[in-house]
Amino acid sequence: MATAALLASIGHPSEVYALLKYKFTTSDAVTKYTTRESVTAKKGTPEYTYQMCYYFLNKTSRSFARVIQELHPELAHPRLGHNRRRYDLSNDRKLPLLRTFDTIMYKKGWTFNENGPNEKDRILMVEFDVVIDQFLRLKESYQTVIADVTRRMVTVVTIADYDLYTHYVAGLVGIGLTGLFSVSGLEDASLTKDEYLQNRMGLFLQKVNIMKDYLEDLNEGRQFWPEEVWSKYVWENQGLDALAKPENLNDALACLNELCVNAMELAPDCLEYMSKLKEPSVIHFCAIPQVMAIASIALFFNNSVVFTKGGLKIRRGLAVKLIYEGTTFEGVKNVFKRYALEIAKQNSKRVGTNPKDESFMPMSIACSKVIRWINAHDKKMGIVPKSSGEQVFEYLIVAVNFVLLALIVQHFYNAYNSLN
């Protein structure tokens, strides 16, 4: 762990504690397959495919690997077959490939060599046969779920604008994972019925990512911010890149804040979904990205760095602290509550600073919806809030009463004494 992470958290003792705890308590066999050399098993053996899949996962998505190892062993393994990323190929080549991806999954020995040499995912595609091996080794029920989702992701690509690709994909990942949770028997089968909530889980994460990557995507010629929103903040003949210009900062922030509201509106549904989970490892698995996402909204909201420097990330110490808090649903709920109030606070502090910005009231409403969801949930569960205004109120009246009474008694006592 970098000393830099510790230094960044120096003003936040709870994060320093979390960082140290993380450092000394985490020992994961799975995260050790981060380099090609660490894969020690002999080629062709089941152990080799397993190690190689974790190696690919670490290579293509480090954070995902960390999240997956939180899963129950029953699930962690199948999840490996479910990797997915944007491939920087030309569309002509990519679309037909993606369209048939669900059948490729069953083709033993299939590989793909046409990625550019600098692409992060190249190695995965070149040795994709290993992933297929692993996929075919999974229980048949897992295979079905994965193939189904792979097929649907691809269907979306052909109909929808390519811009929307990642947007839909994230929702489908939520749906696919829910399918895995329930066929594994760890969660109720009823969980799969509500695709609406599963989709919203994915959308929440993806929308936060899309906000974060504004500059990076722009530099690489990609655009994921919805035109319907940004077109309101640029001149008619301008593109999304206009928001990166310093003279348009007010418009850019107004646009960003509107996207923050749009993402925040998903939060109650994410809480609803997570409240239905039972297996602790599944809760933790789902909760980690969610708590990171809501903390990220608090970081991005009205933050000009999104347009000037990019690469905004929550402090590593905070991330680790959130990972620990996300172990139980109660913890997740507290994180959501804290950030809903925190964002609402930032929101009201900046009122009147940006004439272009119309997001104040919508953001306030969106944050209060999170609090309302929690109030309703607590009521249903019979949880009485620890210090409601009412309780404090009655307690204090009694206390103040006593103080005043004491003062009066003392006054009369003194008066009585002076009489004698």
Place this chain on the structure above:
Amino acid sequence: MVGLTTPPQQTESWIVVGGCGFLGRRIVEMLLERGETNVAVFDIRKTFDDARVQFFTGDISNAADLERAFEGRSVVVHSASPPHGLDAKVYFAVNVDGTRNVIQSCKNLGIQKLVYTSSASVSFNGQSLEEADETTPYCEKHLDAYNETKALAEKMVLEANSPSFRVACLRPSAIFGPRDMQCIRTMLDVARTGKSKVQIGDNSVIFDYTYVDNLADAHIIAAEKLNDPNSGVAGQAFFITNDSPVFFWDFAKMVFDEDGAKNTLSTVLPTWFAIGLAFIVEFFVLLLSPIKKIHPTLTLFRVRIITQNKYHNIDKAKKLLGYKAKVSLGEGIKRSVKWFKEEEARIAAANKESKKQQ
């Protein structure tokens, strides 16, 4: 404009009791906006003029006055109610006796539909309310005569419901809008006297507000739904809000901001501190009461009200009335403050003009 989405029913003859008031006038205007041609007003005073409207001036406690105005009407909207802070006698006279007269006059003349403006406070006596719906009972003990008489009147109206006399009661929470002399006016006065700096509590308390156009719209659609005996609306009470509960202080914050006040609510008093302070204030007010009557701004009751959640679930209105708040909270605040500013500019210009003429 709100209200235009439903086609006018020009066969209907409307009368709005209290049609010169803040809400009643908006109902009248919105009926006219959507092309209604048969609209009348009954009020104790005439506050505006419109050639398309027939005005009746009279006393709601006088049944003869009412019957003269109700003659030939097919639907009555009763939204007359005195403002907060008056003597209990006034509330009993207008809300209870007056509403009884309205019901009786309708029955005497064979009018089949009545929509009554009740209040969300019929089931509020200072407790916290979260997602309160219509299953929340009436208060056993009411906070004040206003709430008590609104509840008595609502019960009378609902009990009068029958197949030949169909009624609906609407219970708005914190109405605001142009011409509103309570919510927005008070906040603007607070802002302009420099009292907009102090916030009590961490702003986690959630409240419900209702923009006047949305409420007026709800009255019109409720009256329409009463035509359909199978709509399930007759004999029912409905909470009506903007369907967007929001942090208590954020509403005020936006009103202040629209009015141009800067750095508002910058001093945050913790709830416990405000309670302690209010207690001490009240203690001294009580001590001084034989010598001097003081009405402090900071009272225990007020602190208690603004440090507790009060918001509603309006699914029933959405489902049975098909109600939807068409004007958002933010848009409603903008329109309200803009109206007050324009009105003040008009008055200022008129004063200048009259001075010139002198």
